[in-house]
Each structure stands twice: as structure tokens, then as C-alpha cells.
Amino acid sequence: MNKISKKITIVDVASEAQVSFGTVSRVINNDIHVKPETRERVLQTMERLNYVVNRQAQKLAGGRSNVIGLLVPDLGTGYIGEIIRGIDSELTLSDYDLMLYTTHRTASKEAGYVFSLAQDMVDGILLVLPRNPVDYTGTLAKKKFPFVLIDHQGTGENCPAVGASNWQGAFNATDYLIQLGHKRIGFITGSLDLGAAIDRLEGYKTALRTHHIHIDPVLIFEGTFEQPDGYTGTAQFLDLKSPPTAIFASNDCMAMGVIDAVRDHGMKIPDDISVIGFDDIPQASLVRPALTTVQQPLEQMGRMAAQMLFEILKNPDSKPDRIQLPTQLMIRDSTAKLKGSSG
Amino acid sequence: MNKISKKITIVDVASEAQVSFGTVSRVINNDIHVKPETRERVLQTMERLNYVVNRQAQKLAGGRSNVIGLLVPDLGTGYIGEIIRGIDSELTLSDYDLMLYTTHRTASKEAGYVFSLAQDMVDGILLVLPRNPVDYTGTLAKKKFPFVLIDHQGTGENCPAVGASNWQGAFNATDYLIQLGHKRIGFITGSLDLGAAIDRLEGYKTALRTHHIHIDPVLIFEGTFEQPDGYTGTAQFLDLKSPPTAIFASNDCMAMGVIDAVRDHGMKIPDDISVIGFDDIPQASLVRPALTTVQQPLEQMGRMAAQMLFEILKNPDSKPDRIQLPTQLMIRDSTAKLKGSSG
DNA sequence: TCAAGGAATGTAAACGCTTCCAAATGAACA
DNA sequence: TGTTCATTTGGAAGCGTTTACATTCCTTGA
Numbered sequence: 001m002n003k004i005s006k007k008i009t010i011v012d013v014a015s016e017a018q019v020s021f022g023t024v025s026r027v028i029n030n031d032i033h034v035k036p037e038t039r040e041r042v043l044q045t046m047e048r049l050n051y052v053v054n055r056q057a058q059k060l061a062g063g064r065s066n067v068i069g070l071l072v073p074d075l076g077t078g079y080i081g082e083i084i085r086g087i088d089s090e091l092t093l094s095d096y097d098l099m100l101y102t103t104h105r106t107a108s109k110e111a112g113y114v115f116s117l118a119q120d121m122v123d124g125i126l127l128v129l130p131r132n133p134v135d136y137t138g139t140l141a142k143k144k145f146p147f148v149l150i151d152h153q154g155t156g157e158n159c160p161a162v163g164a165s166n167w168q169g170a171f172n173a174t175d176y177l178i179q180l181g182h183k184r185i186g187f188i189t190g191s192l193d194l195g196a197a198i199d200r201l202e203g204y205k206t207a208l209r210t211h212h213i214h215i216d217p218v219l220i221f222e223g224t225f226e227q228p229d230g231y232t233g234t235a236q237f238l239d240l241k242s243p244p245t246a247i248f249a250s251n252d253c254m255a256m257g258v259i260d261a262v263r264d265h266g267m268k269i270p271d272d273i274s275v276i277g278f279d280d281i282p283q284a285s286l287v288r289p290a291l292t293t294v295q296q297p298l299e300q301m302g303r304m305a306a307q308m309l310f311e312i313l314k315n316p317d318s319k320p321d322r323i324q325l326p327t328q329l330m331i332r333d334s335t336a337k338l339k340g341s342s343g
Numbered sequence: 344m345n346k347i348s349k350k351i352t353i354v355d356v357a358s359e360a361q362v363s364f365g366t367v368s369r370v371i372n373n374d375i376h377v378k379p380e381t382r383e384r385v386l387q388t389m390e391r392l393n394y395v396v397n398r399q400a401q402k403l404a405g406g407r408s409n410v411i412g413l414l415v416p417d418l419g420t421g422y423i424g425e426i427i428r429g430i431d432s433e434l435t436l437s438d439y440d441l442m443l444y445t446t447h448r449t450a451s452k453e454a455g456y457v458f459s460l461a462q463d464m465v466d467g468i469l470l471v472l473p474r475n476p477v478d479y480t481g482t483l484a485k486k487k488f489p490f491v492l493i494d495h496q497g498t499g500e501n502c503p504a505v506g507a508s509n510w511q512g513a514f515n516a517t518d519y520l521i522q523l524g525h526k527r528i529g530f531i532t533g534s535l536d537l538g539a540a541i542d543r544l545e546g547y548k549t550a551l552r553t554h555h556i557h558i559d560p561v562l563i564f565e566g567t568f569e570q571p572d573g574y575t576g577t578a579q580f581l582d583l584k585s586p587p588t589a590i591f592a593s594n595d596c597m598a599m600g601v602i603d604a605v606r607d608h609g610m611k612i613p614d615d616i617s618v619i620g621f622d623d624i625p626q627a628s629l630v631r632p633a634l635t636t637v638q639q640p641l642e643q644m645g646r647m648a649a650q651m652l653f654e655i656l657k658n659p660d661s662k663p664d665r666i667q668l669p670t671q672l673m674i675r676d677s678t679a680k681l682k683g684s685s686g
Numbered sequence: 687t688c689a690a691g692g693a694a695t696g697t698a699a700a701c702g703c704t705t706c707c708a709a710a711t712g713a714a715c716a
Numbered sequence: 717t718g719t720t721c722a723t724t725t726g727g728a729a730g731c732g733t734t735t736a737c738a739t740t741c742c743t744t745g746a
Binding site: 019020021022023026032033034035038057059060061062120 | 723724725726727730731732733
């Protein structure tokens with residue numbers, strides 16, 4: 001109620017509660033060595049004074065800051081948005097706050113800079129898809145800085161990571177198309193420097209092999225996970241003498257490009273051509289026709305990653321864990337039985 | 344190259360560069376009183392030692408932290424995502440980092456708590472759409488804490504804010520429908536505790552009045568900006584004896600609900616009924632038929648807000664500015680001339 | 687040649703906390 | 717009653733900065 005409410009510190013709380021500031025600090029940190037009634041008195045005083053701990057000072061003095069960092073490549077696609085939601089929902093249950101770094105933003109500076117910066121801001125860090133994960137994880141592991149990789153790309157290192165079963169997802173999707181009678185299936189890859197992209201490609205290939213279908217290199221277009229790749233690849237496919245009857249894009253963004261290209265060619269989905277994506281971003285169920293896609297549990301991945309990080313923070317010596325969440329084929333309206341197929 | 348690369352501080356830099364740490368601090372802060380050659384030497388030493396300033400300590404010692412906060416209600420709709428992208432792109436050009444707070448996450452605790460927390464973490468804060476802006480802005484203004492409101496709701500206060508011309512956007516959209524020959528136009532409102540929602544409703548009403556069209560209360564459905572409202576409202580409209588021939592939803596999310604409801608009623612868009620949304624979220628151009636909507640420059644709003652905040656940070660006494668960005672009608676495929684209309 | 691004054695640099699104190707060690711208190715036992 | 721040991725509390729040092737003030741150095745003009 002004072003004119004200018006000056007900042008309340010542990011010293012203020014201490015003098016109000018008739019204890020030393022050391023004791024107040026102990027209360028804050030749930031130290032055992034405080035008499036219950038003293039603790040209670042201090043807590044009440046903190047309440048009454050609207051005391052809020054200064055995390056800067058906490059961290060500076062060698063404690064935790066109760067802030068975790070999230071490093072993402074960009075905010076473009078909704079893909080990240082889903083992951084953030086998962087993280088956020090986990091944060092709700094904890095006492096942590098979130099610091100957001102986008103790598104494109106700091107691409108100019110070296111990765112090391114970001115980390116140095118992050119390291120004394122946050123207690124741990126969550127990493128989404130840095131294109132070149134080598135430096136990142138190496139640096140962090142060396143410094144024993146707590147981190148978890150999201151949608152990891154399987155660098156040799158043995159570090160905590162949560163990902164999805166990309167291989168299985170791609171296999172199932174391809175298999176499903178084959179069940180529908182499709183034999184010529186175009187595939188648009190993601191950035192092949194990413195483990196996830198490779199796994200998807202392999203899943204596709206394996207499904208074809210399993211059904212003894214020839215893997216035609218002409219039907220594989222190398223993309224980069226960006227929407228235009230879907231368009232370009234599809235345009236290329238449709239110019240073939242023997243074009244595919246179905247197209248499997250390595251993510252939903254590219255699938256949107258595929259849809260546009262198909263439409264621009266005057267063909268109809270799914271009547272003339274079936275389309276499958278990967279990720280199940282929010283848009284996927286909204287476009288018309290609704291996109292059949294492989295659901296990647298993005299939100300859950302974010303949630304799990306946050307959980308894992310908290311676990312590591314709590315118990316720094318826990319051994320690195322690698323979690324793989326199942327993907328699920330979401331059958332919607334962009335796929336159909338091949339016309340004239342007996343399948 | 345050392346085994347354990349211990350943290351480099353200004354003291355290390357100072358001793359390496361043969362100056363006192365005070366001088367190093369001066370270099371960091373671009374203080375005039377440093378001999379150019381000394382400055383150069385210090386800068387080179389910092390470079391060589393990979394020195395990175397500790398922002399915790401900076402802030403603690405009374406300086407800035409070079410971190411700004413962003414307080415958003417949630418991460419649901421892509422609406423926020425667009426805004427964040429704008430902010431982020433502005434951040435790229437600056438030396439600031441971003442702290443993300445979601446209010447739902449802290450709803451349990453009082454708003455004051457979040458602010459106390461934020462205030463000593465960040466230099467300034469960007470606010471998106473807190474449902475009850477009163478407390479927030481009041482508290483902040485009183486403490487003279489730098490902040491900018493995004494997509495503001497016009498509380499009486501005179502505080503820095505960037506918004507969009509909701510009224511004009513709604514007017515134009517309604518006017519356009521009328522030009523197409525529509526006379527019975529359903530309107531689904533947003534949460535009417537928000538200024539933006541009210542402005543949109545008023546724009547709609549004014550357009551009708553301007554064309555001497557009766558404002559039928561039956562054609563106004565009160566929603567909350569959530570997708571299901573669009574569905575419910577539309578279902579209700581279509582059950583009317585004299586149903587609307589066009590529906591204007593106060594945001595794109597609800598428009599998606601409208602589309603679903605129309606489809607479920609076995610009617611076609613835009614042949615049987617025209618639909619307009621508001622916001623132009625990324626999905627809008629992706630759904631089929633592509634949604635005609637009022638483009639709200641979300642990314643630009645984020646960008647402007649960040650700019651304003653930086654400006655305030657640089658010059659704390661600059662007078663509060665209220666920016667209103669123009670909205671734009673994006674005509675796509677969900678609207679058409681009224682059948683049998685001579686318009 | 688010397689004093690005066692400004693430019694450049696050094697230094698102590700403070701920011702709000704944690705942590706470690708020392709001091710005080712109290713309980714249990716002989 | 718005194719001793720011992722565990723529990724609880726107090727207080728100093730330090731985290732990496734900024735800032736205000738003190739000091740040193742160099743110019744300049746008489």
C-alpha cells in the first residue's frame with residue numbers, strides 16, 4: 001500500500017519474521033534444518049509481504065534459476081507450436097519458466113554463444129531440431145549441462161532424447177497405400193541430413209520391398225520439409241510418362257504443396273491421386289479434403305521432453321534416456337482405393 | 344581448450360587485457376570514457392577468451408538484462424504463433440532475448456505474482472490479450488514498468504498499444520457481402536468483454552445500417568472466439584425459418600466451425616451460403632474452399648509492438664503511443680454473389 | 687616549468703541470493 | 717549437574733556485474 005512499493009528481499013522478510021536472512025533462505029529452499037514453527041512464521045511473512053524470490057540473484061549465487069530454455073529453429077509451421085504447447089502444459093505443473101531462443105535468430109553468431117548465454121540464464125535446455133546437432137550436443141554433454149533433444153536425429157552420442165517412430169509411421173502409411181491398390185507411390189523426402197527424414201524414407205522403401213514393389217528412383221524427390229518442395233516434386237511426378245497414383249510427403253507442410261500442385265494440374269484428390277502427409281499439424285484436419293497423415297504426437301513429445309529434463313534436473317546422475325513415442329496413421333479424406341483396383 | 348572451461352568473467356578479461364575490470368565493464372556498456380586503443384584491446388581479449396556477459400549479474404547489479412517478456416493467454420490457435428513470429432523477427436535485429444509466459448499457466452497465482460517475477464527477470468513486457476486487462480496494465484503503469492499491449496482492448500488507460508482496425512475490417516467485410524447481394528447476414532461475435540470483439544460487432548451493425556438493412560437480433564450469435572461457437576451458431580442460424588445467406592464469424596477459428604456446420608447441413612460453400620472470417624490465420628488460405636477473411640496483420644503487430652517496446656526501453660519518457668494497423672479484406676473462395684441477385 | 691582541468695582508469699560498495707562455517711540452543715544421558 | 721551431540725540459527729563470503737567516486741595520466745596555457 002506504500003506509495004512506491006520498493007522491492008521486498010529476504011532481508012525484509014527476515015527482519016519482519018524476526019529471524020536471520022539465512023533462515024529465510026533455508027525456508028525458500030526447503031532445507032530440513034528449520035524448526036516447523038519458524039518455517040511457518042516465515043512463510044506467512046512472505047505471504048503477507050508479497051515476497052517473490054529474485055531468480056537472477058538465486059541463479060547468480062549458485063542456485064537454480066527455475067528457468068529452462070527452449071531452442072527451436074523457427075516458429076514457422078505449427079509443428080513447433082504443438083511441441084511448445086506440450087512443454088507449456090508440463091511447465092504448468094512445475095515452478096519453471098520458459099526462455100525461448102530461435103536459432104535462425106542467432107545463426108550469425110556461433111552456436112557456442114547461444115549456449116554460453118543460455119547456460120547462465122537457465123537450468124537446462126530443450127532442443128528442437130537444430131540442423132547441425134553435432135556441435136550442440138557435443139558442447140552441452142562436455143559441459144555436463146542438462147538438456148533433452150526433441151525429435152532427435154540420432155547422432156552417435158548417447159544423450160537424452162524423445163522422438164517418434166518415424167520408420168514405423170512411414171512404413172504403415174506406405175503399407176496402407178499399397179493396401180488401397182497403389183503401386184506407383186511418389187515419395188517426397190525431408191532434409192536428408194536429419195535422422196527423422198532418413199527414417200521416413202527407409203520406412204517407405206521397406207514397405208515397398210515387403211510387397212515386392214520396385215523402388216523407382218524417379219518416384220523419390222528430395223525435399224527439405226518446406227511447402228514449395230511438395231509442389232515442385234509433385235509437378236515433376238505428374239510430368240512422368242507413368243506418374244504415381246499416390247504421393248507420400250515427409251511432412252504435412254509439403255503435403256499442402258502437393259495438394260496445390262495436384263489441383264493446379266486439374267486433378268482431384270483422392271479420386272485421381274491419393275495424398276498422405278506426416279506430422280498431423282493442426283491444419284491437416286482442416287484442409288479439404290482433410291489430409292490423411294501420420295500423427296506424430298508432438299504435444300506429447302514436448303511434454304515428455306520437459307518431464308525428462310525435470311527428472312535430470314532433480315537427479316543429475318540419472319542415465320540418459322531415449323524415448324520413442326508411437327506414431328499413428330490418421331486416415332482421412334485425401335486417400336482412396338486406386339480406381340479399377342481389385343484391392 | 345582446458346579440461347574444464349571455467350566461466351570467464353570480466354575479471355579474467357581484465358587481467359588478460361591488462362586493465363581493471365571497471366574498464367571492461369565500460370567497454371561492455373559502450374561508455375565514452377575509454378581510450379579507443381584500450382577498447383580495441385579489450386574487445387579482442389573478449390573475443391579470444393569467448394567471453395559472454397552474464398545477464399543475471401548485469402540485471403542484478405542494476406543494469407538491463409536484455410530480456411523481454413511475452414505474456415500470452417495460451418498457445419492454441421496459431422493466432423499467437425503469428426504474433427510471436429513478428430516479435431521474433433524484430434528480436435533478430437536486436438540483442439534481446441525472449442521469456443515466454445502463458446497466463447493459463449499462472450492463472451492460479453495472482454497476476455501480481457507473475458509480474459513481480461517478470462519484473463526482475465525482464466526489462467520490459469509485451470502483453471497479448473489478457474482477458475481482464477485492468478489489473479495488468481494498472482499495476483504495470485503504476486510501477487512505471489515498460490510494457491506494450493498487443494491487440495489491445497481499449498481500457499480507459501492511456502498506455503502504449505498496437506492493435507488493428509477491427510471496426511473498419513468488419514465494416515468492409517459486411518459491406519462486401521452486401522455488395523454481393525446478401526441481405527440476411529449472420530454474425531457470430533467474439534468474447535464481448537474484449538474491445539476487439541465489440542468493435543467487430545459494431546462494424547457489422549454500422550454496415551447494415553448504412554445500407555438500411557434491418558439488424559435482426561436473431562442473426563447475431565454470441566460466441567467466445569472458439570471454434571465450436573461457429574458450429575453451434577451456424578446450426579442455430581440454419582434452423583431459422585428465414586436463415587442467413589451469408590455468415591460472418593468474428594475470427595477464423597469460428598469460421599472453421601461455420602464451415603463444418605454448413606457442410607454437415609448438406610449445403611455448399613459458397614454456392615448455398617457465403618462465409619467470412621477474421622484474422623487470416625495460416626489455415627485460412629489452406630482450407631477448401633479457401634476462406635475469405637479480414638486480414639489482421641498479426642505478424643506486423645508483433646513486430647511493431649516489439650519496436651515500440653524497444654523504443655520505450657531506449658527512451659523511457661517517450662509518451663505512450665497507440666498504433667492501429669489497417670486490416671485488409673482477403674477475398675477468396677468462400678464467398679459468392681447471392682444466387683438470383685442482380686447485384 | 688608548473689598548475690589546472692579533463693580524460694582515462696582503478697576500486698569499493700551494492701544488487702539479492704546461496705552456502706558454508708560457526709555459534710547457540712536444547713535434548714538425552716551419565 | 718554437567719557433558720555430549722544433534723538440531724536450529726546467525727553471519728560472512730562470494731556469485732558477476734554496474735555505478736559512483738577516487739585516482740592517475742596527459743594536455744594545455746601561462
